[in-house]
Amino acid sequence: MSPRTVFSPYARLFAVPGSAAFSFAGWVARLPIPMLGLGAVLLVAAETGSYALAGAVSGTLALSFSVASPQWARAMDRRGQGAVLQVAMTGYLLAGVGFVAAVTAGAPRWSWFVLAALVGASGPNIGSLVRARWAQALAEPDRRQTAFALEAVVDEVVFVVGPPLVTLLATLVAPPAGFLTGVTLGAAGGFWLARQRATEPPASPADPGAPSRRWAALNASVLVVVVTYAAVGTVFGAMDVVVVGFADEQGAPALAGLVLAVYAFGSLLAGLHYGVARLRGTLAARFVGTAVAFGLAAQLLWAVGSLPVLVAAGFLAGTAIAPVLVSGTSLVESRVPRSALTESLSWTTTGLTLGVTAGSALAGAAVDAWGAQAAFAVPAVAAALAALVALAGAPLLRTGVAAVPGVTADRVEHPAAG
Template identity: 40%
Template sequence: MAVPLALMSAAALLSLVLATYLGAPVWVLVLANLGNAIMPQAGTLIRARWAHLLRGEAGMLHTANSFEQVLDESCFMMGPALGAALATLFFPEAGMLLALLLYTTGVIGLALQRRTEPPVQPQHEHHTGRAWQAPGLLLLAATLALTGTIFGAADVIVVAFAAEHQAAAWGGATLGCFALGSLVGGLVYGTRPAADAIAQRLLWSTLAMSVLLLPVLVVDQLPVLAAVLLVAGSAIAPTLITAMMLAQRLVPESQINEGMTIVMTGLLIGIALGSSAAGGMIDAYGASRAFLVPVLAAFLAFALALLGRSTLVSAERRAMDLFGSFATKP
């Protein structure tokens, strides 16, 4: 299903590029942008393959998930800079065209790698419902929704903060520091040994995320903001890596794609809500006060992880008892 859906979503977004180029009305742009709704998540498909290939190898699976997150952060760093460069050198839609080409080529190339593709799993007696019914999965998705709120809000606020300080050209670079910190955090986290229980690590990573982000509330200079974001970003990748590994454990192998997609959907919903909330705060109170949005989201993510700790730990143990674990060799 990945290839036809990817081609359909790419065609829809290609129509968005064309509509933008032709100066079409806003409602046409909105309709064209709905192509995102059916776009397969390549990161989820890849992580599902790692989980299949490294079943029973907890340490290697931890490293593989960390590696994937580092690649994601690298794209977050390079993408805006490359898009801006292409728009400046050629035309505004050049960045989107390159992104569509890379995405479509990547998904088709991934689909052709049949050797690493997980086999279709028949339904078993413990797989009678949907993945969202797995204990703890919606709680995990809600935690990532709050984490996504941080991303969405930061994207808007940092650019506005730079503009308010007459340094709009440096907004993208400052935001890149956030991704760079996350990249480094992912590299370091990937070298750490993987413990048997994953749920407990989510509590500590969300705590670090909220505490390290707190100084943005008192920053009044762009270079200082860049430094704060660099440090705060170091807790982002560990949170995402932990969440994705926990999602892999909470569902049976036959539902691993569905389970991770639900968690990823929570992240994407949070990004959308964060951008909207931050935009409203900026209009009403300015960029500096708008930082309350990501800070509050970070502390709510920690509070949710704290309140749901016993639920997630119990759910992880239950899942390991029911249908095995990627952490233990069969």
């Protein structure tokens, strides 16, 4: 497939009025996703010398985000993105500055956890907001698939740019600089997105006589995707820890970043191609198929015995990431009414985030107990679990069509024309 064939559909997306602005604002607002967790670790460790305390504070931030972000999304479905996002970003900026001040001033450590939880709880899932705008702007299923693939690539770019940026700022400037930069970028992007009212999906105030919106946002299909994504997130969290440990064991700790960048680059390339591919079959079949491919690709990690093998296995395993994330997003978008779309997409990210948290903890324990090479079993098994969950949930994906009010069958079961 030539570069022109790959990139032309993405370029045509930005013919939609306002799309370049909301997509770029969303990218800026998402930069803190990898920056705040790592920034909190670097800041707390620099102040206390304790990585255990630093990890606990960072985990508190991530868990509070996982719980709160779907609630923000639900409020935005009801009241509109702009108004709610301004409130959230104000709290996010104040809590972030307060957290840095508390840590650097030596405030009681319980206050660090409270403020870290407030930072996480103030952060709506920006990716779901941008994807909801694309779904509102694009009527054609194949163009929505391309847009979701673009956003998956944006997510990968965030994880390529964010960690090196926060590390350089924290080590070369000052420990608080990385975290503060992440908070500032996130708030700036969030406020910018909030001002773009013309492209936000219309608000859908709650109707007391309508079926529960919560069950529309968390129907059977969404739950299957969320649980599958939790297993996928476990792979992500485990890979970060095991790769660092393995590179250290091999005497080349600096190469850990390169390995993880190659892993993300494989996903980026696959996402670009998947977004413009001519695909047959239903969205449910594609999701199950890509989940199985993800599970199989990660089994290459069992063969890792050296850094060159890890680079090759990481790249090949990475090529299966974006397709399963894009197909899951497309499936969720097709199975819920527009009035609950932002919340549903936020739940999928909550699944990923919880998985990342669990994967990091499991992999850390495995590295300590077995060594890094044997600990590659954690992401390999988690990937296999993702495939098994998708396969087990396949009957629910086939029978969930009629259960979604306001969603027509042709929107659910179309084959994307490409």
